Amino acid sequence: MNNDELKKLMSGIAVVIDDSLEKNGTAKSDKIGKIVEKIKDQEIPLYIENEIPSDLTCNNLLRSASFVLLDWKLWSDDSSELESKGIQDNIDFLIRAKSHFIPVFIFTNEDPEDIKDEICPHGLYDKEHVGKNFIFIERKSDLTEGEGDLFGLINNWINKNASVYTLKAWEQAFYEAKRNLFSSMYEKSPSWPKVFWSSYKKDGADPSSSMVNLINNNILARMETDIFADRVLSKRPYAIGSEDIKSVLEGASFIKDLPDSDIRSGDLFKCEKEYLINIRADCDCLPRGKNKTVDSIELFCLKGKPLGNNKVKDLYNMGHFNERVWQSIVFGVNGGETIEFDHRNLIKKPFSELKNKRVGRLIHPYITRIQQRYAFFLQRQGLPRIPEEAIDMDTKK
Numbered sequence: 001m002n003n004d005e006l007k008k009l010m011s012g013i014a015v016v017i018d019d020s021l022e023k024n025g026t027a028k029s030d031k032i033g034k035i036v037e038k039i040k041d042q043e044i045p046l047y048i049e050n051e052i053p054s055d056l057t058c059n060n061l062l063r064s065a066s067f068v069l070l071d072w073k074l075w076s077d078d079s080s081e082l083e084s085k086g087i088q089d090n091i092d093f094l095i096r097a098k099s100h101f102i103p104v105f106i107f108t109n110e111d112p113e114d115i116k117d118e119i120c121p122h123g124l125y126d127k128e129h130v131g132k133n134f135i136f137i138e139r140k141s142d143l144t145e146g147e148g149d150l151f152g153l154i155n156n157w158i159n160k161n162a163s164v165y166t167l168k169a170w171e172q173a174f175y176e177a178k179r180n181l182f183s184s185m186y187e188k189s190p191s192w193p194k195v196f197w198s199s200y201k202k203d204g205a206d207p208s209s210s211m212v213n214l215i216n217n218n219i220l221a222r223m224e225t226d227i228f229a230d231r232v233l234s235k236r237p238y239a240i241g242s243e244d245i246k247s248v249l250e251g252a253s254f255i256k257d258l259p260d261s262d263i264r265s266g267d268l269f270k271c272e273k274e275y276l277i278n279i280r281a282d283c284d285c286l287p288r289g290k291n292k293t294v295d296s297i298e299l300f301c302l303k304g305k306p307l308g309n310n311k312v313k314d315l316y317n318m319g320h321f322n323e324r325v326w327q328s329i330v331f332g333v334n335g336g337e338t339i340e341f342d343h344r345n346l347i348k349k350p351f352s353e354l355k356n357k358r359v360g361r362l363i364h365p366y367i368t369r370i371q372q373r374y375a376f377f378l379q380r381q382g383l384p385r386i387p388e389e390a391i392d393m394d395t396k397k
Contacts, residue, residue, distance in 0.1 A: 014066055
């Protein structure tokens, strides 16, 4: 992609942390000075710091950062004590950046291999699969000599890192949809949230979750969908094994980190060797009334049992599973298990009995499919069997 496309994709603040920089951007070193000038030339907003920012500043900064340029050696004294603290501060910062999914470009005068050795034990760098990393490590001299400049390296790295590219492209579309929604609603009335909030309360619905659903649905309806380039996402810089694919599929359908008081359809509970999955509608999984608590909410659950690999292979058919009308099969959740849920026995239990057994949540549209199949099972009409004699079995192909 050209520089204009790159600037659009990496919109946000460029964060530069280097002890040779002053706040006004002047540098003691020509190398870092040239890097800063290149960023300014591209008219990218710039935040400069000569040390690792405080925790509060870090969190606020990383929410708005497009990418980070980090000088590895931020300590001037060569004492082992300062070096040890400086390395730990860098590692803590990288862990925060990873949690915000911000790409970090470490440009240093040190040996890049030494830095990789420091950060690898913390799960911050994979030497075998460089394309998996969110950290790019390069000597400063490589950014000021020849054609290997800053934006060329960033461009090449993004094109090889599908996760970063996808995030940045999605963020652009999301921002435009969000801006469109809130500006258009503000023009209709600055008090539009109060209108819906009051309506939800009168309906007896939870106003906060209803407002979230309203905003999410409207943003989704406004989002442009043709935003990803085949030339980037069709490339595979390293082989993707079956275990990686299973893990990715689980990540797209099943989430584990849930608020203790949040109950929804799809909540999955493990009770010894069997599973229970809540299929009750989200709107009925909210505490209502003065004396109602989260613990007292009654869940409608279907029983499930894990299937062995041989059974999974037997039922697999062209990307789906052969299911009876009384069953729903979910592939690869809770550590890769495939679970068969039985529609024939609905179990009602208060959340208080199950909350300590919750292992995660099956999200939409996967839980929606189970709800729909269960509804069809309840309303099915039994038909008489077709006699085998009516079928010419001898001539079947």
